[in-house]
Amino acid sequence: MTDVLTVRDLRAGYDGGTVLDGVDLTVPEGGVVALLGRNGAGKTTLVHTVMGLLKPYSGSIRVGDRDLAGAAPHTVARSGVAIVPQGRRVFAPLTVEENLRLAAGRDRAGRAWTVRRVYELMPRLAERRGHRGDQLSGGEQQMLAIGRALLRNPRLLLLDEPSDGLAPAVVDDVAVLLEGLRGEGIAALLVEQDLHLAFRLAGEVAVMRKGQIVHRAPTSEFRADRARAHALLGVG
Ligand SMILES: Nc1ncnc2c1ncn2[C@@H]1O[C@H](COP(=O)(O)OP(=O)(O)OP(=O)(O)O)[C@@H](O)[C@H]1O
Ligand SMILES: [Mg+2]
Incomplete structure (x- = not known):
């Protein structure tokens, strides 16, 4: 299987300080990899660096056959990467419809995702289309953030804690x-603290600790090894 994302020896941080300390990670074409790790491990920093929101100090980031380390976010987006950021970040003063239209850009023929298709997938958003971003529930905002990302027609989705702050039923x-x-053949790097959600969606898990990937395993293997999960994540 080929990989849609290949990260090698990636170093990045803030103001010269190191957070990502040599990250090696791959995501297979169409596959879902859960990125687990304690608070402050560097998960969001990795997602931001892949998306081009933070420039790496060194290392490589390949999406398909393009080398994108240090590329601007719009270049990364054009290569088929879309982000659902931690905390959702929908545009509060804009309506659902405006948020989606903005993400869709000018309608181009042959695109898999359209605003209409997002509404079909999430009827809830269709009902709320005239509501402003700040009038939505947490779950609705998360759906809007996912809808916006899909409208970029990604081959790789970066999902940063989609369950964060949501009630269990909404998760x-x-x-x-x-x-x-x-x-749909969309690969995903899924940052998640909710292990049930991570295990349900991901074929493989990668564990980050102190800016490095310290463990990688098929989900079935990882969930069977409670002692290891506890040692790595501090949970049973
Ligand atoms: N903008 C920033 N400026 C300076 N330091 C930052 C910034 N963002 C994050 N950090 C630091 O980088 C480290 C990693 O943070 P990061 O947000 O990547 O962790 P995380 O694994 O996503 O954590 P969480 O599970 O809490 O979301 C932390 O020590 C954090 O304080
Ligand atoms: Mg984070």
């Missing part, structure tokens, strides 16, 4: 939604 809605995307 389930998001899980059903993301499961429904499996057949």
Whole structure:
């Protein structure tokens, strides 16, 4: 299987300080890899560096056959990478419809995702299309953030804690939604603290500690090894 994302010996941080300390990570074409790790491990920093929001000190980031280390976010986006940021970050003063239209850009023929298709996938958003971003529930904002990312027609989605701050029933809605995307051939790097959600969606897990990937395993193997999960994540 070929990889859609290949990160090698990636170093990055803030103001000269090191957060990512030699990250090696791959995501297979169409596959979902859960990125686990304690608070402050560097997960969001990795997602931002892949997206071009933070320039790496060194190392390589390949998406397909393009080397994107240090590339600007719009260049990374054009290579087929879309981000669902931690904390969702929808545009509060804009309506659902405006948020989606902005993400869709000018409608181009032959694109897999359209605003209409996002509404079909998430009828809830269609009902709320005239509501402003700041009038949505947390779950609705998360759906809007996912819808916006899909409208970029990505081959790789970077999902940074999609369950963060959501009630369990709403996390389930998001899980059903993301499961429904499996057949679409979109690969995902899924940062998640909710292990149930991570295990449900991901074929493999990667564990980050202090800016390095310290463990990688198929999900089935990882979830069977409770002692290791506890040692790496501090949870049972
Ligand atoms: N903008 C920033 N400026 C300076 N330091 C930062 C900045 N963002 C994050 N850091 C630091 O980088 C380290 C890694 O943070 P990061 O947000 O990548 O962790 P994380 O694994 O995503 O954590 P969480 O699970 O809490 O979201 C932390 O020590 C954090 O304080
Ligand atoms: Mg984070």
